Amino acid sequence: MISPARANIAYLYTMTLMKGFEFKVNSQATRVVIERGVLAGVGQLAKGEAGLADVGRVALISDDRVAPLYSAAVVKSFEQAGFEVELIVFPAGEASKTLATAEMLFQTLADKHFDRSGLIVALGGGVVSDLAGFVAATYKRGVRFVIIPTTLESDVDACLGGKTAVNLPAGKNLVGAFHQPALICVDPNCLTTLDARDIRAGLAESVKHALIASPEFLTWHEQHIDELLRADPGLMETLIERNLKIKADIVSRDPFERGDDRMLLNLGHTLGHAIESQCGYAMRHGECVSLGLLGACRLSHTLGLLDIQIVERVETLLRHLQLPTTLPEALDADKIAASILNDKKVVAGKLSFVLLRDVGDPVISQDVTPDDYLQAYRSLIG
Template sequence: MERIDVQLGTRSYPIIIAPDLLDSGQEWLAQLKPHRTLVITNDVVAPLYLERTCTLLRQAGKLVDTLVLPDGEAEKTLATLDTIFSRALSLDLGRDCALVALGGGVIGDMVGFAAACYQRGVSFVQIPTTLLAQVDSSVGGKTAVNHPLGKNMIGAFHQPELVLMDTRTLSTLPEREFAAGMAEVIKYGILWDGEFFQWLEAQQQALKAQQPEALIYAIRRCCEIKAEVVAEDETEQGVRALLNLGHTFGHAIEAEQGYGVWLHGEAVAAGMMQAALLSHQLGWLDDAEIARIRALLQAFELPVAGPDNMVAEQYLPHMRRDKKALNGQIRLILPRTLGRAVVTADVTEAQLRTFLHDL
């Protein structure tokens, strides 16, 4: 078992990483103050893990209700949020309840946002079942739903009280979903830890085979990095913005193509490659670094280019609405070298248009 603590004063919380936590994690859930819990999941995860999760909560002494939502990024909407509120209200849940997010990033983001809003804020627990959620979205308290004009544009910062990561859940992930999660894993190596990137290059086959030691180390290292960044900059006023490497381009792809057409990790992979190429054009990344980034993404069968049918004029409106934009100016996260990224506003929109046109 691995434990990482997100240090946020009175709102600090543990991340617990281990195989079979859905059968043995009751001691952590028993420490939660709320007695009543509402487990929210989707119709893909429910047949696999809902019963075990409910049993675990009951073993921890909790009263359990459930809500099963449709699966998919297209369901990450205000309308679905209202479904969560309606279920909580129909059960007469008070401020002393906890919402439990069982699933991937979509479920985690929505349940976290619902918890931030319901009765002006209630507790919530993250039980992420996808690689992408385990290494990224379940940690750090960023919660949101999508809008047709932009991804994750309506949300709040609301930290969980506990994150339980059962690595066995990854064995039921489709290959495409696992690969999408690897995009976020690779992201940490590019923007923060060059030695971790090198380790990923060496451990490609072990990770593809989901060998437990390699998988747990990768998840732990990503969570360590994110916990460190979040502790320093919880509400993304500074260094936390670096965690959005690839997302300015990637979110534009997701919104323009239609939510769910490209998986989030796939769009981030393409976005990271676009960011790397722009960095190369600015004279930062060298040819060898570009080749290494491309090769590692391709090793996990991730896209290294945006959609063929998407042109500069389709990227730019979404990029202008990006949450990092200030005073109408697009800001980008670009790698300066493998293991270090920067936030920059030095690329003009005209330069960006030309770059996107020439890709």
């Protein structure tokens, strides 16, 4: 039998060869590993994490589209690393992100006498990690948590930051908690089975991060259009790492969205969410974010903050990434306005809107009037 010390050295050696980084929220560390094929080694990685050393059992939570594709490899990896694994599956899709599904998961864990020494592992897109994360945050007042994202939306955004939630009939993500995963294990090979439309939708979030934080990263997108659309696995490793580092940097400065920092991540999302709910979720989230980013850039220009050349550059990039830049048909503008005012970002009647002064130079404004954002919205009607 291999001694714990040697196992630890082997683990440290493996870690030095892997792409990724560690970041801290308050004093809690999250390790992020991004590597093609890492799915088959996730059990060993979890075992090597100091914060997970005493884990006994694993509850692997996934949806019924992802589980047939990837759960066998994950179960095998955890079992080989000495964990006992229970797989729990729920129907794929946003419609499952409810208290009812959470209750089913709580009940299943309780029936199996899952205790606080256990580990919840989310395998899937943002729906799985938001829901499994919410269960991990609240079951027995909180158990440890690992995320294995499988969509580009989740690889570049949803997997990191500790926001967990379920939806209510009154709106998305209205019940939730902050709960940081101990480990995020991203295997870009999972993207090979994802629809091309979902790849493009994930790229919109990547453009958002570039606009918030890095002119150089925006140029990088412009230089790699074809590889991005093909989801070239090597390039995806780089793309994911860049995105998660940008987000980790912002999240560690403002983990609970109390200051302005984390709000910057909402660039394009006020208009985007309004469009998403008004189209009855017929478009992908990332597609609505694409429209929202363009609307926010146009509004920034109208308000005298942003050069028109940058607005045009963003529009061209989104078009080259085959993301929508015009709404296919007009949605009811009054409903859009009402939807914006219902936004979670409205505090004491004031809406905080993220604008851009330049690429990498976002600013939060509370002076945007309903007329301003309606004008930005109308500019998107093709």
